[in-house]
Amino acid sequence: MSPGEKRNLRNGLLFASPYLVGAIFLTIYPFAASLYFSLTQYNAIAAPVWVGFENYVDLFTRDAQFWKALGNTMYFTVFSVPLSLALSIGLAVLLNMNIPARSVFRTIFFLPTIVPLVAIAVLWLWIFNPESGLVNSTLFTLGITNAPGWIADPEWAKPSFILMSLWGVGTAVVIFLAGLTDVPRSLYESADIDGAGPFVKFRHITLPMITPTILFNLVMGLINSFQYFTEVYIMTAGTGRPADSLLFYALYLYQNAFSYLRMGYASALAWLLFLVILASTSLVLVSSKRWVYYHGE
Amino acid sequence: MSVTGENHAHVSTYLKYALVLVASAAVLVLLLPSETGSPEEAQARRDGRTVITYWDRTQGFEHEIHKELIAEFNRSQDRIFVRALQMGWRIEKLLTAISSGAPPDLCSLESSALASLAYQGCFMDLTDWMEQYSYLQTDLFFPHTLDSVAIDGRVFAIPSMNDSYCLLWNKALFRKAGLDPERGPQTLRELEEYAVKLTSVDGSGLQTIGFLPWVPWDLTHMWGTLFGGDWYDKAVGLSTAGEDPSILASLAWQGSWQKDASDPNPPPYALDPDLIEAFFAGSMGGGAYMSANNPFYTGRIAMTVEGEWQSTFIPKYAPNLDWGIGPIPQPEGAPPRGYSPGCVAEGIPVSSRHPEEAKEFLRWFYAPRAEGASSPAGDYCYLIHNVPTRRNEATEERFMGDPKFRVFVEQLLTKEVVPQALTPATWMMVDDIARARELVLFDHVAPEDAAMQVQEKANAELKRVRRLLERTAQ
Numbered sequence: 001m002s003p004g005e006k007r008n009l010r011n012g013l014l015f016a017s018p019y020l021v022g023a024i025f026l027t028i029y030p031f032a033a034s035l036y037f038s039l040t041q042y043n044a045i046a047a048p049v050w051v052g053f054e055n056y057v058d059l060f061t062r063d064a065q066f067w068k069a070l071g072n073t074m075y076f077t078v079f080s081v082p083l084s085l086a087l088s089i090g091l092a093v094l095l096n097m098n099i100p101a102r103s104v105f106r107t108i109f110f111l112p113t114i115v116p117l118v119a120i121a122v123l124w125l126w127i128f129n130p131e132s133g134l135v136n137s138t139l140f141t142l143g144i145t146n147a148p149g150w151i152a153d154p155e156w157a158k159p160s161f162i163l164m165s166l167w168g169v170g171t172a173v174v175i176f177l178a179g180l181t182d183v184p185r186s187l188y189e190s191a192d193i194d195g196a197g198p199f200v201k202f203r204h205i206t207l208p209m210i211t212p213t214i215l216f217n218l219v220m221g222l223i224n225s226f227q228y229f230t231e232v233y234i235m236t237a238g239t240g241r242p243a244d245s246l247l248f249y250a251l252y253l254y255q256n257a258f259s260y261l262r263m264g265y266a267s268a269l270a271w272l273l274f275l276v277i278l279a280s281t282s283l284v285l286v287s288s289k290r291w292v293y294y295h296g297e
Numbered sequence: 298m299s300v301t302g303e304n305h306a307h308v309s310t311y312l313k314y315a316l317v318l319v320a321s322a323a324v325l326v327l328l329l330p331s332e333t334g335s336p337e338e339a340q341a342r343r344d345g346r347t348v349i350t351y352w353d354r355t356q357g358f359e360h361e362i363h364k365e366l367i368a369e370f371n372r373s374q375d376r377i378f379v380r381a382l383q384m385g386w387r388i389e390k391l392l393t394a395i396s397s398g399a400p401p402d403l404c405s406l407e408s409s410a411l412a413s414l415a416y417q418g419c420f421m422d423l424t425d426w427m428e429q430y431s432y433l434q435t436d437l438f439f440p441h442t443l444d445s446v447a448i449d450g451r452v453f454a455i456p457s458m459n460d461s462y463c464l465l466w467n468k469a470l471f472r473k474a475g476l477d478p479e480r481g482p483q484t485l486r487e488l489e490e491y492a493v494k495l496t497s498v499d500g501s502g503l504q505t506i507g508f509l510p511w512v513p514w515d516l517t518h519m520w521g522t523l524f525g526g527d528w529y530d531k532a533v534g535l536s537t538a539g540e541d542p543s544i545l546a547s548l549a550w551q552g553s554w555q556k557d558a559s560d561p562n563p564p565p566y567a568l569d570p571d572l573i574e575a576f577f578a579g580s581m582g583g584g585a586y587m588s589a590n591n592p593f594y595t596g597r598i599a600m601t602v603e604g605e606w607q608s609t610f611i612p613k614y615a616p617n618l619d620w621g622i623g624p625i626p627q628p629e630g631a632p633p634r635g636y637s638p639g640c641v642a643e644g645i646p647v648s649s650r651h652p653e654e655a656k657e658f659l660r661w662f663y664a665p666r667a668e669g670a671s672s673p674a675g676d677y678c679y680l681i682h683n684v685p686t687r688r689n690e691a692t693e694e695r696f697m698g699d700p701k702f703r704v705f706v707e708q709l710l711t712k713e714v715v716p717q718a719l720t721p722a723t724w725m726m727v728d729d730i731a732r733a734r735e736l737v738l739f740d741h742v743a744p745e746d747a748a749m750q751v752q753e754k755a756n757a758e759l760k761r762v763r764r765l766l767e768r769t770a771q
Contacts (some may be wrong), residue, residue, distance in 0.1 A: 041761060041764075041765045043413075043417060043762075043765070044392060044393075044396040045392075045395060045396050045414075045417045045418075045419060046417055046765065046766075046769045047769060049765055049768050049769065058757075062757065064750070130577060132585075145501060145502070145575070146502075146571075146575050149574050149577060152577065153574055154739050238387070239728070241731075241732075241735065242735060242739070243732075243735040243736070243738075243739040243740065244732065244735070255728075258388070258389040258392060258393075259387075259388060259389070259724050259725075259728075260413075260722070260724055260725045260758070261392065261413050261417075262758075
């Protein structure tokens with residue numbers, strides 16, 4: 001290596017050093033450390049003690065709550081992600097039309113995503129309040145006296161959170177809007193000449209052309225819903241009650257790590273969550289070859 | 298490029314450097330720790346006093362009153378200044394502060410939170426230090442408060458606040474139902490009979506609930522102990538909940554208050570789960586507890602289990618409520634027991650930077666202000682209407698003179714109290730005991746199985762933690 005190349009390498013590394021330092025100390029090290037802790041008994045105070053795969057074995061064979069938390073999270077993901085996608089595509093298509101004050105509507109639909117999660121949780125606590133909340137007050141006014149208890153009722157708790165998650169589709173809507181502007185006008189013009197109606201154009205032009213955007217939002221939606229935490233932590237005071245109906249995976253992980261001082265066990269939970277997310281996103285990516293259409297292919 | 302052009306290029310380069318330097322300096326200035334705290338604290342620092350950090354578990358008006366007392370201490374001092382921060386009751390912040398080596402010098406915390414941390418050696422053993430002072434002798438404290446903070450007789454935090462639970466009833470509803478408003482139910486059977494008489498249902502649902510064992514919140518631990526059971530066997534050092542007939546009876550009894558579709562002969566006091574749900578959906582949601590809409594205040598719940606804080610809350614939120622108070626009924630043959638889940642206690646983390654100053658504050662807090670006078674600790678409990686943790690203070694006229702508050706105190710003075718056991722798995726057990734009732738009520742799990750789940754999970758965790766403690770001690 002010539003002196004010039006050495007200097008370039010040094011300068012290059014120096015310029016990249018803020019990222020490298022951040023990546024090593026804030027990503028790679030914690031990642032590796034959590035893998036090690038998952039094989040230990042560790043309470044964040046005393047030194048970790050090696051226990052091999054004991055935490056993983058306990059999770060699968062002894063821990064009913066682990067399965068409950070996984071089931072709750074799956075349920076939430078299975079309903080919340082497709083519903084959010086459908087809603088955000090619908091909104092994006094509507095907001096892409098030439099309507100008056102379009103940018104105002106776009107801003108309105110995006111606004112919830114810039115509200116802090118804690119504020120959202122507190123707001124929805126009030127909306128779902130069985131007595132004085134917006135939803136039940138409206139239902140009472142309409143003469144419905146046996147309105148659900150929403151997050152206070154084990155049967156309605158998860159549907160309540162699914163409803164709530166739909167409020168935050170603003171980011172996906174913006175991404176879909178960008179995707180929609182990418183659809184060539186010529187395709188719609190050809191369809192118009194062939195006499196295609198709006199539904200046919202949506203089904204056979206818009207939808208196939210935005211499949212890469214759908215794929216992106218689907219993967220992001222999966223990752224986010226598997227890690228769903230803040231709102232449920234605040235709205236259930238960290239308990240996941242009633243009857244564990246809101247014990248989401250990330251909340252159970254947090255309880256183990258910070259309430260029960262089982263940091264090793266929580267690390268094992270975190271690694272299993274990582275594998276679940278990896279598997280589900282891989283599945284989506286593999287399947288995408290069959291349903292995602294890229295321009296120019 | 299002309300000479301003038303080169304000069305311009307140099308000037309703009311220097312300007313860029315200068316801008317980068319100014320921006321960097323601004324960032325550094327912003328990163329510098331600013332002077333924090335009140336003007337009094339700043340003055341104390343200038344005077345060379347040692348500033349100690351106190352993490353206060355209480356919030357709202359309780360914290361404000363606490364701060365006033367701490368200000369009194371600060372005014373009396375020329376050596377120490379206590380800086381009080383309200384940190385809430387959860388354990389997470391304390392855990393992260395301790396594990397990162399930067400704990401507060403002193404903190405107040407729930408005894409259930411103390412448990413896990415004390416077993417890890419995170420809190421100073423205060424036993425010998427307390428023995429030096431007549432007003433900190435362990436026999437002065439209610440035994441259950443010491444049980445909540447001591448491991449093998451060694452005290453790791455000093456109890457400062459304490460609750461006591463009683464049965465409260467609405468006298469107007471008693472009169473309406475033809476019951477003597479001055480006499481509450483004495484036995485469990487009477488409680489059930491009264492509940493039937495006080496409950497009213499019409500076409501639109503439940504109008505008044507006579508009684509429900511889990512209102513205003515889960516009391517599964519309490520019912521287990523009042524039935525004579527023990528969730529944790531201190532002698533064995535393990536949970537025996539799943540094999541304790543009294544615990545199983547208490548869970549079955551709680552379950553009996555909600556009708557089960559598979560039971561052809563439910564007890565007369567059992568309520569339809571749909572009616573219960575509709576009742577709470579219509580009359581009590583989050584936040585309503587501390588408000589005039591609390592269903593006990595509005596006369597929609599006739600009898601309820603509550604703590605001594607109601608002697609402040611009721612005059613504040615429902616000044617016209619005519620209410621009675623008595624001991625919580627127990628099953629026949631059960632040992633007479635009162636109930637307190639534990640206590641709030643003051644502890645010094647082992648890695649506190651100013652342990653001696655923290656002790657000095659604690660000494661002031663618990664010491665009588667003068668011979669025969671009250672202590673700040675007692676004043677604090679009086680001002681926030683909590684039961685003091687030392688019996689001599691709890692029996693002062695200012696507490697016992699209030700006929701209703703007196704009943705709360707008497708439960709602790711005259712009966713055995715079994716608090717949440719101080720074990721390395723207390724916090725988990727507290728959560729799991731509450732979950733056991735939900736399993737019985739919502740998932741129709743048999744009480745034996747629900748209690749056995751608590752036992753097996755607690756014991757597995759206790760064994761794990763003890764194994765870890767043994768290994769780390771080696």
